[in-house]
Amino acid sequence: MPTKKLKYYLFVIGCQMNLSDAERLETILQSIGYTKTTKEAEADFIGVVSCAVRQKAMDRIYGKIRQWNLIKESRPLITLLTGCVLKHDKNKLKYQFDILLDMKDIQKLPEQLQSRQATLGNFIPAISYLQIKPSYESKFKAYVPIMTGCNKFCTYCAVPYTRGPEVSRPAEEIFTEIKELLNKGYKEITLLGQNVNSYGLDNKDTRSPNYKKKMLSFAELLEKINSWRGDFWLRFVTSHPYDMSDDLISVMAERKHLAEYLHLPVQSGNNDILKKMNRYYTVESYLEKLFDIRQKIPGISVSTDIIVGFAGETEKQFLDTAKLMQQAKYDMAYIAQYSPRPGTSAHRLYKDSVPAEEKKRRENYLNEILKTTAKEYNQKFTNQFTTVLVDGIKNKKLYGKNREFKTVQFIGQKKLIGNFVKVKIKNTGPWGLIGNKIK
Template sequence: MLDLLHTTKTHDESRQGEAVELAPTGKSDGRKLYIESYGCQMNFSDSEIVASILIDQGFETTKDYKEADVVFINTCSIRENAEQRVRNRLKEFEAAKNRKPGMIVGVLGCMAERLKSKFLEEEKLVDIVVGPDAYRDLPNLINKVEEGHKAVNVLLSREETYADISPVRLNSNGVTAFISIMRGCDNMCSFCVVPFTRGRERSRDAASIVKEAQDLFNAGYREVTLLGQNVDSYKYTPKVEEGQEPQPTINFAKLLEMVAQVSPDLRVRFSTSHPKDITDEVLYTMAKYENICKYIHLPVQSGNSRILKLMNRTYDREWYMERVDAIRRIIPECAISTDIITGFCTETEEEHADTLSMMDYVKYDFAYMFAYSERPGTLAAKRYEDDIPEEVKKRRLTEVVNKQLEHSLERIQQYVGKVQKVLIEGYSKRSDSDYCGRNDQNTMVVFPVDPRFKVGDYVNVLGESCTSATLIGRIVD
């Protein structure tokens, strides 16, 4: 479940829940573009597509919204605090717009469809509202606004994958990059708005994915993350010309292998897996290739079968545990992370205890943890009463967080005294005298700068100490 703006995290894995700005780039005709992204990795990937489309139209990106001609905010619509945060930010943009007549402000992404009338008509905060499948229409929509009209396109598509667009890498470290392999979602989890905001599932041409990975490697990148709401359901049948033999369908295991074969020096990660779809074939492919990272994000949401059924997750407690057992059997060194929701509709104390016992069974390396927040338009909002008091949700969340902190520390302690292969991603946030990067299992590692090595190099790091989220060590030969 990529599109969760998390309230609590135990691992500094991504930019979820943060706004990012664009560094100046592109050949400009004088117009400047500013984008802020909130939410999931998919939103950040989409912003790179938007930047590519508009740079082709002559825009130059800027990291100062006050000097921009076009300002976009790419939204997440999973949690209520995300909406309020976006609304507050739009009011700041409105103040800048008052000082700079002609500035265009727009909302992109998952929030667009549901809140288009509010943003455009009631609150008059924006000029453009564009859904995730309509980014190609942005030049036309900008023209409409410049002619004095409001502009909206929130139509969903069954075909759009943006496979032919080479994303502009925003705020890039030049080492790691996302590659979107599919769009939309066919799973109808009752708490989730993604099927309604991103449309039906469709997979991108495998050849275009491999080419993007190859191009990134040639440009110096050393790690790619394959993105999809449910990567395990990736399925692409190559098109054949008249007279040619039909080609076999490419599933996720095969795609994973194809990307891994770009180069043994290109690390491959992926997110997110769905417990109902992850296969032994995928696990054996991960075990076969050293450069496929031994890390799986496997959202459980709840450890209780009744609650899982209410969530429409289409697996039960026993199925999930069997998949964990398969991971441990086929890839013993694999790290597992998860998403957990506390206080879902009608959840009892005993059912909450099942989630805690699932955590003890798996001992997740890290987790994204949430108190349930009802989202308008979801199946849960239509079918179930949000009947768990907020104080109970928060108390259960605290119990989950505390248990996860224990498990995270226990899991990371296994690397102390051992040598880890780490890709240097940049300098530590706290000190320019330290590098940071991740090991195969996605654990953040911090270690002193060694002048023999630079960002983008692989190094061997001996773990010497740790916190519940970070391994601290030093480079060894």
């Protein structure tokens, strides 16, 4: 065993899947004797869990690795690059980082470190990286991945290249992880996947004792967890509209643990752009599904993702998206300016001809529509009671999310963090609600 306690620092960017992957990486590092630091300056090991979705994220990594390589001139430091990394960036960064590993191979990290940094204890490699027990960031809410990869090949997206094809996790493994969390008192479980709705369709679960049987569908998986006893909320992200089945909508309509919130990325409100994106649905079929969901689950809150300025998007095509936003009346929308990713088909096929300032204008325009629709939706909470899972405290106010994924603030004691609290709403705005705790 080395005398000095080695410290690790993680630089994690991107989606919830990356946060969840980082929790597994932490388990590996801790099991071989590293302790966590939040200061880059004192780290002996720096791990990057990268995101390939936008160039901005990659630019940050290029900037960081230059700084870290300068540190190496004065003291030992090992750097790792994992997560979503495009081939193009891998080739450029392989001489900058000490270790490059795909997340699915992260169990190999201890042996790679041993040869470089005299590490320690035994880490028994799991069969798959998802079998590594995560070091959960929170003591009351957890992300549980149910699948990895994606088969959809949206033309702008890097994920199918960085994460590979869809592989569903065995249902028994998912149930065990969730049951352990619930036994520890966890209050919120979020099931993760790039497209959770296609869970089970790959049917390649050779590790499952039920291999010969058809795997559970996503609706069946949810139905099972939703039938359990206990006081917890169940969420999932992300859903592809094409795979949003009637069965799934029916299970969601049962509510119980399943929260009244759905993230349903639309990306564009123009059919030609949707076709160029390879999204498998039209504006009409998307809206039909959305209205059906709203009818079957009254009060559900819906958020979306939108890309502006994709592949020469004209003003008319952009205005179609603005129109769709007005019709869909989203509660939240994550609006991104198109950023071509090398290696994707959009990068190869289409010119990125919309100027940066025009993309910005379109983003702002859509945000104004969102502000109106979100404000309108939130007003219905005025003088209503809502239950909040308290996340933390800021500016002397507790804050957390309700079942509809709205941020709620109220005055209360710190000891309520991690608990469900009933709140009466007195003020609403587009981005949240303010209320009083019910005694």
